[in-house]
Amino acid sequence: MANTLNGKLVVAISSRALFDFEEENTLFEQSDDRAYMKLQLEKLDVPAKPGVAFSMVRKLLAFNDAQAQRVEVAILSRNDPVSGMRVFRSAQHYGLPIVRGSFTRGQSPWRYLKPLRANLFLSANPQDVRAALSEGFAAATVATHSARAADRHPTEVRIAFDGDAVLFDDEAERVYQSSGLTAFQQHEQDKALTPLSAGPFKPLLAALHRLQQEGTPSMRIRTALVTARSAPAHERAIRTLMNWNIEVDEAMFLGGLEKGEFLREFEPDFFFDDQVGHVNSAAAHVPAGHVDSGISNA
Incomplete structure (x- = not known):
């Protein structure tokens, strides 16, 4: 065979x-x-x-x-x-x-x-x-200039993801870029019960979720959603993950704050984001990569 x-x-x-x-x-x-x-x-x-x-x-x-x-x-x-x-x-x-x-x-x-x-x-x-x-x-x-991963979590694979244009499609990001923050917040509040469509990294998150469930007692996966969203736009993101039957261990809704220092504390083995500025902020502290997807990279 x-x-x-x-x-x-x-x-x-x-x-x-x-x-x-x-x-x-x-x-x-x-x-x-x-x-x-x-x-x-x-x-x-x-x-x-x-x-x-x-x-x-x-x-x-x-x-x-x-x-x-x-x-x-x-x-x-x-x-x-x-x-x-x-x-x-x-x-x-x-x-x-x-x-x-x-x-x-x-x-x-x-x-x-x-x-x-x-x-x-x-x-x-x-x-x-x-x-x-x-x-x-x-x-x-x-980002080849990235800091290397910390070695304090030898039995955990820690992976962090941005939301829009990475885990989710860029529908909401397009509203933000065309109409501003207030329109974005209202759009996401109005559609809180409507799951976002999948972005390019949804299949990877699903595969990691399966690996975690099927894995070994000696290794585990810890995932984090790290997004510039803030309340009330957080709810649609969480409900979308629930609709997919996928869990993340942590969710950070940063309301536009720099992501790098938060990622420094989470200590991921890798972080994925669609915006170069966020990737560079992260790379000062953790391994990071640019997802060339969505309206921000059009």
Whole structure:
């Protein structure tokens, strides 16, 4: 019987999202891929430092045990196959059981998301992320300058999401941008009992919810909704999650306050937001990624 990824949480990730290849990437941008390949080959036995999404990936893989393989992580990289050897060796060094990867030497790898049945795609390449989102995949561009995740929660995968244009569609955000805050608040109050449509990351949140329910006693998932909404617009967001039969552990309705300091206290392994300003605010404290979705990115 052929191997299958059915029923697994599948994360597809680029080498620069998983490992810190910023020094090598600078060489690539300044010269050509031959010099980059040569440097990677020279460093073949030097494990790359952990990157922005390393903590989240390591913890998700810890949901696998002798009873079940619940999570699959695959490398999707514009790297060449020679440089891919260092990626796999670095994963092996850190004890990450990553065995699948596609290395496309400069070509966009997002087209392999479909056969992987990926629930999430993380990359440092905005073009690849936009293409993935347009095909219906949850995808984010990692902010490579992000602070790395805290190590105080080794048995919890902590993931935080913005609401509008991330978990939810951008219906309400369009009202806000076209008519202002008062109109937005009234619109959401009037539609409090009408669930918002799904945004690009709703399937990922649902998959994490299933993983939490099916997971192991030694690992758990803690999720947070971190949104600029405030009361009374909070109610529609909460009722939408209830309608989806999905729970989050924390919800922060910040009324336009900077998100970074709140995320610093939550200490997520990753935070997803559609607005670059919020991503930069978060990245000063935690791993963060930009979801190029919705009216704010039109």
